[in-house]
Amino acid sequence: MPDSTTQASDEEQAPAKQADTPPEFKRPPLDMRWANAPTERPPLPKDLGPEGFTLRKADVGSYGWAPDHWPYQNDTPRGAWPAPEDKRGLLAPYTIYDKHEVWAENAADLYELAIRERWAPATEITWGSIEPLAEHTEAALDQIYTSISEQQYNSNQVLMGWLGKISYGYHEVKLYLSTQVFDQARHVEAFRKRALSNGGGLGVQMPGFMHRTVYGAFKFTEFIFYTNILRASFLLGICEASDKLARSQADRELFEHTANDLRRHSAYGVDHLKYYLRAASVNRNRVNTWVARGEAMMAADLQRDTALREALILALGDTIEEGKAALKELRAAQLQKYLLTLEAASIYNHGEALVPAFQEAIESP
Amino acid sequence: MVKSDTLEMLRKEPGAEDMDFSWLDDPAAERGMRVVPSKRGLTLEDISVGTYGDPPEETRNQSGRMRGSAPRPDAQNIGAHWIIKSESWSESAMMLYEEALQRQWSSATDIPWEEMPELDEDLELAMSQLCTFLTQVEFIAGDLPAKFAPNISAEHFETGLFLATQIMDEARHLDVFRKRALANGIGLLQAGPGAVGLLAAQSFLDMTASLHLVGEGFVQSMFRMGELIAHSEVDKKIFRLAAQDESRHVAFGIMHMKHLLKNEPERREEIHTYLDRMEGQVGSTPNQSGLTGGGDTTEALAILLGGGKSEKQLDEGYTKLMAVRKRQFNEYVHRLDVVGLSDRRERMHPRIRAFLEPKKN
Numbered sequence: 001m002p003d004s005t006t007q008a009s010d011e012e013q014a015p016a017k018q019a020d021t022p023p024e025f026k027r028p029p030l031d032m033r034w035a036n037a038p039t040e041r042p043p044l045p046k047d048l049g050p051e052g053f054t055l056r057k058a059d060v061g062s063y064g065w066a067p068d069h070w071p072y073q074n075d076t077p078r079g080a081w082p083a084p085e086d087k088r089g090l091l092a093p094y095t096i097y098d099k100h101e102v103w104a105e106n107a108a109d110l111y112e113l114a115i116r117e118r119w120a121p122a123t124e125i126t127w128g129s130i131e132p133l134a135e136h137t138e139a140a141l142d143q144i145y146t147s148i149s150e151q152q153y154n155s156n157q158v159l160m161g162w163l164g165k166i167s168y169g170y171h172e173v174k175l176y177l178s179t180q181v182f183d184q185a186r187h188v189e190a191f192r193k194r195a196l197s198n199g200g201g202l203g204v205q206m207p208g209f210m211h212r213t214v215y216g217a218f219k220f221t222e223f224i225f226y227t228n229i230l231r232a233s234f235l236l237g238i239c240e241a242s243d244k245l246a247r248s249q250a251d252r253e254l255f256e257h258t259a260n261d262l263r264r265h266s267a268y269g270v271d272h273l274k275y276y277l278r279a280a281s282v283n284r285n286r287v288n289t290w291v292a293r294g295e296a297m298m299a300a301d302l303q304r305d306t307a308l309r310e311a312l313i314l315a316l317g318d319t320i321e322e323g324k325a326a327l328k329e330l331r332a333a334q335l336q337k338y339l340l341t342l343e344a345a346s347i348y349n350h351g352e353a354l355v356p357a358f359q360e361a362i363e364s365p
Numbered sequence: 366m367v368k369s370d371t372l373e374m375l376r377k378e379p380g381a382e383d384m385d386f387s388w389l390d391d392p393a394a395e396r397g398m399r400v401v402p403s404k405r406g407l408t409l410e411d412i413s414v415g416t417y418g419d420p421p422e423e424t425r426n427q428s429g430r431m432r433g434s435a436p437r438p439d440a441q442n443i444g445a446h447w448i449i450k451s452e453s454w455s456e457s458a459m460m461l462y463e464e465a466l467q468r469q470w471s472s473a474t475d476i477p478w479e480e481m482p483e484l485d486e487d488l489e490l491a492m493s494q495l496c497t498f499l500t501q502v503e504f505i506a507g508d509l510p511a512k513f514a515p516n517i518s519a520e521h522f523e524t525g526l527f528l529a530t531q532i533m534d535e536a537r538h539l540d541v542f543r544k545r546a547l548a549n550g551i552g553l554l555q556a557g558p559g560a561v562g563l564l565a566a567q568s569f570l571d572m573t574a575s576l577h578l579v580g581e582g583f584v585q586s587m588f589r590m591g592e593l594i595a596h597s598e599v600d601k602k603i604f605r606l607a608a609q610d611e612s613r614h615v616a617f618g619i620m621h622m623k624h625l626l627k628n629e630p631e632r633r634e635e636i637h638t639y640l641d642r643m644e645g646q647v648g649s650t651p652n653q654s655g656l657t658g659g660g661d662t663t664e665a666l667a668i669l670l671g672g673g674k675s676e677k678q679l680d681e682g683y684t685k686l687m688a689v690r691k692r693q694f695n696e697y698v699h700r701l702d703v704v705g706l707s708d709r710r711e712r713m714h715p716r717i718r719a720f721l722e723p724k725k726n
Contacts, residue, residue: 034555037553041552058543120463139396150431199397320381
């Protein structure tokens, strides 16, 4: 840091030493029209409990009611009295004003949960527990970690791009998504740190079909399907295979923390997708298109990512044959997780409608 | 590279017939890394070593390949990433990212809401109005960096990680000021024109100049004077915690601008144009006043600073408000000095210059 301007500390609260008034300053008469804004007077919060003053407890009455369409095209907070039309400033560049495009009933709760469950890779992973491994085993783990770090960076930066398109009326969603952004940033650096910790380094990049698809999503729900349903299911499958993959306490902690974060991402994805599907029957066709597209692109990645395939085989088994069998089990578990996630989002029996290339990639890994 | 006898052994294993192993045989990424945690844990700075710690000044990597990992010739090209490091780089990003993770706080549990005292009604109204304003503008400072995040190259990913922490911080600020307005019986009040204009920034430098150097800098100065504004320990704690967060954001922006000016000094005048706009030399209104005051928020702040709305209290309140303004402008000038824009003092709008302390030699 160059100087005190850039440091934050608790000591910065010193009151001003002097009060200067520029010569031309003239105090305006008291107005206080703002105090008469006819907004709802909320009840005083009580019985907060261990979870404290949550959004759910704060946003009561009209403050908690998110309309189907948000009518204000600026940053007016929900529940505030909007400025007169001629005093609202610029219209914002938001493009999402309809609730069904972003809403999930659990967003407010997931926001608070994410804050309670935050972790810091620098200090909360037992880095000292990592022991030297056979070089091909370490290289295999590093390859897996490289892929996780890369895909989470992709999900992360595209999600950030979507935040600026969501209007202010659905603040719970914007807040929840901010925690997801924060989680994914952690995944990027945590797995990178692990890959550089034990005599190895990063591996080979991914083919990137899913990266491109995630970037290219035209609709927010489409993006959420790719990242929070499809990609999260498959990554969660890997994290939950930590009994086979992890070689140290640090590895296990990494997988456990990440899995915990991914379950929240998945929960938002499920709730949102369900809400979107309920909003209009035509939406089911739209989702089906995204599902097929996502599966086809995921299949392309799975089939072409030789390094990741072989790394999983080496990391999952003590022998190659064992590893191949374990990879087959892993793919089946990932598929099962994906299908159950879709079912929770009200897309039933999808196992019978998988894209053939995707099914092939799962069944013959 | 994995030893040849290990590879030989693997290739001879049953089931290895369809295995390639070239990624083990001839890895294109640097191996042999053994990073170790420092006293602050295993930080981004600790792992920024060897080829992994050497962000290229210019890159053709448009595929999302993380810095240091091995490229593949058939990778998809995204085509959205900035290729020049100085476009988005800030030397402080790694340190500020780690600091942000260590200093996260919860608006639900780290604020002593149950100790909220009943305030005089005018003070509570004024605090609720101030919080309405802050709820309105705080996440603009999340939406704006979010707009540029998809353009950050994976070669310069630390910037992207820092932006993620800023977005998280701003979410918490929106949340905590909203909760504060709803915590003591009044609720949200009158929304104003807000800060949507900031979203018009068209480059990363435009953003760091207008948002970090000016906008968040002014908010930071105001939060730092929270002891004068707040009438309860609850409110003081909110301002204190929020000020810490804002300081990281401001620091990131300052260090970005400093890096950019060192590497692209020809962009100095471009920065001045952004500041001309923010100071009100271009356009009809000074953008900075819309960020920390103006209209309803000014009056609410004056009531809070004076302790009420009697004539005497208002006189005192506005006098203190001018002290807040003075601090905002002088801290702004100090940030300009750090960036390397000391010449800005002479070009500043006279309305602002009137507040400045004499230049120290």
